[in-house]
Amino acid sequence: MKNYLTNMFWGPADHDEFSNGIQLAINQVAPHGIFTGDNIFTFGRNLSFLDDEKFIAAFSKHVETDAEKAIIWRINILCWAARQSLRIEGDFVECACYKGISARIICDYVEFGKRDKGYYLYDLFEHSSEMSHHSMPEHSIDLYTQVKKRFADLRQVHVTQGAVPEILHQVSPNKIAFLHLDLNNASAELGALELLFDRVSTGGIIILDDYGWLAYRAQKEAEDPFFEKRGYRVLELPTGQGLVIK
Numbered sequence: 001m002k003n004y005l006t007n008m009f010w011g012p013a014d015h016d017e018f019s020n021g022i023q024l025a026i027n028q029v030a031p032h033g034i035f036t037g038d039n040i041f042t043f044g045r046n047l048s049f050l051d052d053e054k055f056i057a058a059f060s061k062h063v064e065t066d067a068e069k070a071i072i073w074r075i076n077i078l079c080w081a082a083r084q085s086l087r088i089e090g091d092f093v094e095c096a097c098y099k100g101i102s103a104r105i106i107c108d109y110v111e112f113g114k115r116d117k118g119y120y121l122y123d124l125f126e127h128s129s130e131m132s133h134h135s136m137p138e139h140s141i142d143l144y145t146q147v148k149k150r151f152a153d154l155r156q157v158h159v160t161q162g163a164v165p166e167i168l169h170q171v172s173p174n175k176i177a178f179l180h181l182d183l184n185n186a187s188a189e190l191g192a193l194e195l196l197f198d199r200v201s202t203g204g205i206i207i208l209d210d211y212g213w214l215a216y217r218a219q220k221e222a223e224d225p226f227f228e229k230r231g232y233r234v235l236e237l238p239t240g241q242g243l244v245i246k
């Protein structure tokens with residue numbers, strides 16, 4: 001049985017002390033099936049994604065930072081959802097893609113180049129003091145070009161720079177099989193859902209990256225009534241993601 005240990009937890013006041021505590025907890029259990037990172041600690045778990053060679057190859061090829069390494073479980077959930085969604089009519093959509101890391105891992109994992117589907121990626125890619133969205137370390141005027149380069153070999157991937165939801169009026173598919181929302185912004189996510197939810201095919205999968213995180217609780221509070229009104233309920237996953245199968 002494999003373990004996957006990272007030291008990346010969001011929120012502890014003293015990271016060294018927190019790590020010592022995790023180590024003390026690990027010392028109390030059999031050293032199998034341990035996962036630490038991204039605010040998850042497990043032991044005695046199969047961690048099946050670590051045995052998925054195709055997933056590990058795609059993940060290892062594209063992941064760049066310690067923070068990205070820590071979110072392997074979240075990325076595996078995306079890969080699972082994308083793989084399931086290949087059977088569903090419609091295209092793939094991600095609002096927002098930032099560096100395009102998780103979308104690129106998905107493309108390799110599901111061999112997107114061989115699929116008769118489009119993949120629509122959106123982001124602002126830049127940040128300045130006048131913009132209201134959350135800044136990220138690699139936002140820059142070059143990021144849009146860099147992300148387009150990351151997908152240069154995949155003609156079905158459309159990278160669009162602009163603000164969600166407004167940009168969706170200009171470029172967006174009519175039928176959606178897989179929708180990944182990761183905007184860290186309640187009104188933008190709700191706006192995206194209002195425009196795109198009706199286009200998600202029956203059986204299509206929606207992943208809400210920030211749904212379970214207290215720091216982004218405003219998103220859950222906006223999304224719960226949206227889904228309840230339509231007869232759906234979001235499943236909060238232990239990774240902090242929300243899952244809806246339409």
Ligand SMILES: C[S@@+](CC[C@H](N)C(=O)[O-])C[C@H]1O[C@@H](n2cnc3c(N)ncnc32)[C@H](O)[C@@H]1O
Nearest residue numbers: 096097098102123124125133163164182183188
């Ligand atoms: C956490 S990152 C996305 C990470 C990406 N999903 C991944 O898996 O690697 C959040 C992104 O949302 C983008 N963003 C926030 N508000 C936006 C909006 N209204 N329209 C477009 N992009 C937005 C930011 O620029 C940022 O790059």
